[in-house]
Amino acid sequence: AINLYGAPALSLDQFKNYQQDLIVGVSMTASVPWGKYNDSQIINVGANRWFVQPGIGASKAIGPWRFELAGAGIFYTSNTDFMGGNSLSQNPVYSTQTHAIYYFQNTAWLSVDATYFTGGQSYLNGAPISGNQENWRFGSTLSYPINRHNSIRLSASTGAYSRTNNNYDLIGLSWQYRFGGGL
Template sequence: MLVHLSPRSSRGYPALLLWARRLTVAAAGFAVGVCPIAQAQDMEPRAYSNAPVGLNFLLVGYGYTRGGLAFDDSTLVSNPQLATSSAVLGYGRVLDLWGKSAKFNMVVPLTELAGTADYAGQALRRDVSGFADPVFKLSVNFYGAPVLSLAEFAGYQQDLIIGASLRVSAPLGQYDDTRVVNLGSNRWSFKPELGVSKALGRWTLEGNFGVTLFTDNHDFFNGNTRSQDPLYSLQAHAIYSFVRGIWGSLDATYFAGGRTALDGVQGNDLQQNWRLGGTLAFPVDVHDSIKVYGSRGVSARTGNNFDLIGIAWQHRWGAGL
């Protein structure tokens, strides 16, 4: 396919490299949740970037976490030292939603969890593998990211984008009510979010604010009811675009709240935690790109200082590409 590009949009790059660069950026906001216990802590640079309507994304990824994950004190679980190893399969599509540019993503993680934790003063081990809860996300750009065809996208230059999203986690993962630690959560969660993205030359600065709302788990550990307060989160990303379509991001997130209760008795597990991370993405060709990412807890009230590393391959098709 031949694409004619204006001098303003080409910036001297060959057409194929330009398209690879633009579509790598456009696809970057694909959520990759690999830790079922810590989904609220995911960091997603480029979550509200624009892309041609009708473009499809297939994602295959791998993520690994190690360290302490939060548990409410009411379960008598302490000192968790758990590792998760997850294969992730995802699909996304860019939509025209009533004249607004939108994206729909879904991610299904297949996870292996292993490690130890202390329960009522006794060290216990947990080894389990299976599907974690799938995640679905719909995002809509209200300003600065118009609905574009593939040909129109060639001349698009980002300035200020304002958008919103809703992320839903469904209770379909593997769950055993006789165990405290599980891959599935046996409850729904809903995360509405507002996002702003501003391009400044080769830099893009982003900020997101969201709140995760949880339904109750009425079958938690031998029939108890576990509830959780809303968990508030802030994300910030400083993204730099290199030559040949490569971009990197410094990522930070702060989340607070999320206090739990067991049968109405509140635990001492209010979250006030910081995480820092980084992302590097580069195109392989016009259809494919690779993203590597990592993060770690730097300040945690409830022991969320786990380390995360991951890699994802993304394939694009449709929209006339």
């Protein structure tokens, strides 16, 4: 991942006074075939295929608010040794997510989020074996500082629409610890 615009590298002292404006960045993730793969089993540790995931995102600060928008695509190679020499392939999966985040005076923050996924139809030897995925999720997160190094985070999300019957609700509680000096 790399920032293309905004968010310069700062020392700890400089960071205390940093005021965000617009930040734009890109990322590239890749996964190589790893783990033992047995072509006679449907479930394997390894997938016997590569994927690459380019992404782009932006964050804009307006007062105590941050508005974020990001998009990505996951592109898969085929598994040409699936279940005894068959070819398993998958169309790309595209995603977008957006966040509206409010920062309180005490450094607590609250966000509302939306995520959308589409694509990913699978094929066995060129014949479709699944339809396109299409999913909407909505959520929210509250992060509350306990002290300079510790905070508690409560998050929740729900599936608002799913074309593939994989809706679920999620509630999470986590403790965050920040290493190093700081504010």
